[in-house]
Amino acid sequence: MVQRILVIGSSNTDMVVKANKLPAPGETVIGGTFLMNPGGKGANQAVAAARLGADVTFVAKVGNDIFGKQAIQGFRQDKIRTEFVFSDAKNPSGVALIGVDEQGENCIMVAPGANAHLLAYEVVQALESVSEAELLLLQLEIPLQTVTAAVEHGAKRGLKIILNPAPAQPLPNEIYANLFAITPNETETKLLTGITVEAHDLGSLREAAEWFLAKGLKNVIITLGAKGAFLYNEEGGKLIAAPPVTATDTTAAGDVFNGALVVALSETKSLSEAVTFACKAASISVTRMGAQASVPTRKEVDALSLSNVTKP
Numbered sequence: 016m017v018q019r020i021l022v023i024g025s026s027n028t029d030m031v032v033k034a035n036k037l038p039a040p041g042e043t044v045i046g047g048t049f050l051m052n053p054g055g056k057g058a059n060q061a062v063a064a065a066r067l068g069a070d071v072t073f074v075a076k077v078g079n080d081i082f083g084k085q086a087i088q089g090f091r092q093d094k095i096r097t098e099f100v101f102s103d104a105k106n107p108s109g110v111a112l113i114g115v116d117e118q119g120e121n122c123i124m125v126a127p128g129a130n131a132h133l134l135a136y137e138v139v140q141a142l143e144s145v146s147e148a149e150l151l152l153l154q155l156e157i158p159l160q161t162v163t164a165a166v167e168h169g170a171k172r173g174l175k176i177i178l179n180p181a182p183a184q185p186l187p188n189e190i191y192a193n194l195f196a197i198t199p200n201e202t203e204t205k206l207l208t209g210i211t212v213e214a215h216d217l218g219s220l221r222e223a224a225e226w227f228l229a230k231g232l233k234n235v236i237i238t239l240g241a242k243g244a245f246l247y248n249e250e251g252g253k254l255i256a257a258p259p260v261t262a263t264d265t266t267a268a269g270d271v272f273n274g275a276l277v278v279a280l281s282e283t284k285s286l287s288e289a290v291t292f293a294c295k296a297a298s299i300s301v302t303r304m305g306a307q308a309s310v311p312t313r314k315e316v317d318a319l320s321l322s323n324v325t326k327p
């Protein structure tokens with residue numbers, strides 16, 4: 016049975032320029048065309064989950080301005096429930112300035128605005144009201160105190176909680192035991208565990224995953240970009256490959272991965288199947304420009320042939 020998904024997180028408007036290369040400090044680079052499209056890690060994940068077929072409630076805070084209004088309109092077009100997208104009278108909507116190079120790699124600066132004012136009591140209010148929700152997805156682009164309150168409250172309610180620790184910052188130890196899964200990329204894994212991981216070095220991936228398990232986590236999914244993802248739990252480890260694609264813009268690939276992952280979990284797919292589904296969705300997204308503009312439909316993901324699964 017498909018379950019209701021609650022996504023709590025940020026909403027931004029992304030201002031994107033694609034250029035041959037990203038500027039060094041003090042350098043001006045002349046780029047190509049400018050793209051403005053909706054973004055924010057939380058909103059991207061909510062949109063991905065909704066576009067891939069889930070019933071999503073998004074909890075966020077936007078400014079009482081044109082960007083905030085456009086964001087809410089977009090969520091509604093994607094059939095996301097917006098009763099807990101709060102409007103902040105004092106602070107503007109979040110904005111991200113994004114540079115994308117020829118290889119699709121990006122560089123992002125965020126002015127969080129209203130995102131930084133999403134408060135613990137507001138997310139707890141949402142968690143109490145959406146009693147049908149069974150899965151909760153969060154990231155770290157809103158105050159950490161708000162995230163920890165949501166995790167604590169969600170765990171008490173018995174929700175399956177997935178934390179995408181992006182952008183990375185040190186986390187309190189108590190958070191881990193309340194999570195069903197954590198989904199860091201290589202950089203975030205290094206910041207949280209102190210261990211440098213590389214896709215070709217299964218030993219390093221296992222070591223980092225064991226670090227999380229020792230903290231009380233049940234499932235660890237380390238995303239590896241074009242190389243796919245490493246899934247680890249007490250049953251062992253598995254490298255799950257992503258379908259090969261040519262990247263145009265990798266912005267929000269991690270967000271699409273997380274949105275897709277929770278959709279698959281809500282459909283009671285196995286973790287391994289869910290990660291494969293998420294790798295496919297993320298691979299499609301990097302072939303297109305933009306964050307929410309790049310999120311694929313369910314039909315597109317289902318049409319992509321299955322990736323290889325190799326066991327270490």
Ligand code: RIB
Pocket residue numbers: 025027028029053054055056059110111123125156266267268269270306
């Ligand atoms: O993960 C990509 C997102 O990070 C962008 O959409 C930008 O808004 C920042 O939040």
